[in-house]
Amino acid sequence: MTPGAGLYSAKVAWRHSLRFRLALTYSALALVLIMLVSAGIVALLLSRMDQQFNDRLNERADALAERYTVTGRDLGRTPSGVGVYTMVIDPDGKVTGASTILRDFVDATFPFENQSRVTIQDTQVRAVKRKAGNFGTLWVGLPEDDLIAARQSALSALLVALFFTPLILLLIGWWVGKRSLSGLESAATLADRIDPTRSLETLPLPGREDEIHRLLSAINRLLVRIEAGQAREKQLLGQIVHELGAPLTVLRASLTRAGERTADPEVLRAALVADELTFTTQDLMQLARGQLEIRLAWHYIPATTLRDRLDRLVPGTTFAGSWGSGILCDPDRLTQALRNLLANGRRAAGPQGAVTLTLSETPEHLIFTVRDTGQGLPPELGERIFEPFVSGAGSSGLGLSVSRQIAVMHGGSLRGRNHPEGGAEFTLCLPNAALGDEDDVDDGSLDDPAPAILTR
Incomplete structure (x- = not known):
C-alpha cells in the first residue's frame, strides 16, 4: 500500500468509524499524559542521580582534605581511592602533588582554574576544591562515565516507551472499543x-x-x-x-x-x-x-385484451411488437401500471409527441417497453423517480411508484432510463407463463399466484 493510500484509509476510518476515533483520541491523550509523566519522572530521576553524584564527590573531597590536613601526609602517600582524580595546588597556583594518572601536571601551573567539569584522557570529570591547611588547595575529581551512561539509558528507555506506547494503546483502544460498541454496530446493521x-x-x-x-x-x-x-x-x-x-x-x-x-x-x-x-x-x-x-386476482388473458383497454384509456398510443400471446396477471393492476407509464409519457411528449408501447416475448419474460419523445428523465433524480411523491414533470409523483410496486407484486421489475435517441424509456418485465393445456384452465380468478399447471 502506498503512503497516500494509507493516509486516505486513515481519513476514511476517522470519519466513518467511531471505534477508530475513540481509539485514536484515547491513544493521543494517553501519549501526551505518558510523555508528561515520563518526562517528569526521568527529570526527577536524573536530578536525584546528579545530586547523589555531587554528594559522593563532596564527601570524597571533604574526607581527603581532612585526612591530608590532619595527618600532614603528602599526596603521594595518601590513598585517594579508585577512580578518583586528585591534585594539590600551592598558593602560587602550581601543582605540588597529583594522582598517578595526573603526574604530568606536577610542578606545572594548575590548568583547570575554576572549571567544574573537565576532560581528562577522553573522560568527563566533575571536580571540586577544598582547603588543605598549609599545603594549599586540594582539587578532587570524579569521572562521570557511569552518570552519563545512566542518563543515556534513561533517555533511551523514554524514547522507546514513547514509540511503542501509542501503538499498543491504539490496538488496545480499538479492541476495547470494538467490544464496547459491538451492540451498537449490530443495531446499526439491523437498522x-x-x-x-x-x-x-x-x-x-x-x-x-x-x-x-x-x-x-x-x-x-x-x-x-x-x-x-x-x-x-x-x-x-x-x-x-x-x-x-x-x-x-x-x-x-x-x-x-x-x-x-x-x-x-x-x-x-x-x-x-x-x-x-x-x-x-x-x-x-x-x-x-x-x-x-x-391480493392479486390472477387471470390468463390475451395480450390484445390488455392492448384494447390501454388504447381506450390513453388515446394516441402507438402499439408495436407481438400482441398475440397470453398474459398471466391481475388485469386491473397491470392495466393500472401500464396506464400510469403511458400517461406519464403522453404528458412528457405533449400533443405533438409520440408514445409507443412495445411488447416483446422471451421464453422466460414478457417485456413491455414504453418510450416517449419528451425531454427525458431528470438525471439528478436517478432511482428516486420511483419513490412516492417524487416527480420530474409536475405530476403527483405516485404513478411510477405504484407501477413498480405492481410489477414487483407480479414477480417482475420496472426500470427507467433516457433513450440514446432522446426521450424516456421504461421497461416493465414480467415472468412469462404459457398454458400447457387449455382445457385445464379456468377463465376465472386463480387462487394460487403460480399454479402448477402453468408450463412453458
Whole structure:
C-alpha cells in the first residue's frame, strides 16, 4: 500500500468509524499524559542521580582534605581511592602533588582554574576544591562515565516507551472499543435492513443498561411512534380516497355518456380530467393499502385484451411488437401500471409527441417497453423517480411508484432510463407463463399466484 493510500484509509476510518476515533483520541491523550509523566519522572530521576553524584564527590573531597590536613601526609602517600582524580595546588597556583594518572601536571601551573567539569584522557570529570591547611588547595575529581551512561539509558528507555506506547494503546483502544460498541454496530446493521414502507422492527437491546442501551431504547420508541404515525396516515388517506372514489366514478360515467351524446369537446375534455382523477385515487388507494395488504386476482388473458383497454384509456398510443400471446396477471393492476407509464409519457411528449408501447416475448419474460419523445428523465433524480411523491414533470409523483410496486407484486421489475435517441424509456418485465393445456384452465380468478399447471 502506498503512503497516500494509507493516509486516505486513515481519513476514511476517522470519519466513518467511531471505534477508530475513540481509539485514536484515547491513544493521543494517553501519549501526551505518558510523555508528561515520563518526562517528569526521568527529570526527577536524573536530578536525584546528579545530586547523589555531587554528594559522593563532596564527601570524597571533604574526607581527603581532612585526612591530608590532619595527618600532614603528602599526596603521594595518601590513598585517594579508585577512580578518583586528585591534585594539590600551592598558593602560587602550581601543582605540588597529583594522582598517578595526573603526574604530568606536577610542578606545572594548575590548568583547570575554576572549571567544574573537565576532560581528562577522553573522560568527563566533575571536580571540586577544598582547603588543605598549609599545603594549599586540594582539587578532587570524579569521572562521570557511569552518570552519563545512566542518563543515556534513561533517555533511551523514554524514547522507546514513547514509540511503542501509542501503538499498543491504539490496538488496545480499538479492541476495547470494538467490544464496547459491538451492540451498537449490530443495531446499526439491523437498522440498515429496516424497510420503512413495511412494518418497522425494533432494535435488540444490549444486556448492560449503559449509554448504548439508552440510545437504542430511544430509537425503538421513535420507531414505534413512526409506525403509529404511518398507520394513522394510511388510515386517513384510505378514508379520503374512499370518500372521493364513488363521486368520481359517477362523475366520470356521466361525463363519458354526455360526451358520447353531444360530442362537445369541453365535455370530452372534462371526461378525460375525471378519468385522470379516478386513476389518481386508485394510485392513492394503492399507496394507502400497501403491497402486503393487496391480493392479486390472477387471470390468463390475451395480450390484445390488455392492448384494447390501454388504447381506450390513453388515446394516441402507438402499439408495436407481438400482441398475440397470453398474459398471466391481475388485469386491473397491470392495466393500472401500464396506464400510469403511458400517461406519464403522453404528458412528457405533449400533443405533438409520440408514445409507443412495445411488447416483446422471451421464453422466460414478457417485456413491455414504453418510450416517449419528451425531454427525458431528470438525471439528478436517478432511482428516486420511483419513490412516492417524487416527480420530474409536475405530476403527483405516485404513478411510477405504484407501477413498480405492481410489477414487483407480479414477480417482475420496472426500470427507467433516457433513450440514446432522446426521450424516456421504461421497461416493465414480467415472468412469462404459457398454458400447457387449455382445457385445464379456468377463465376465472386463480387462487394460487403460480399454479402448477402453468408450463412453458
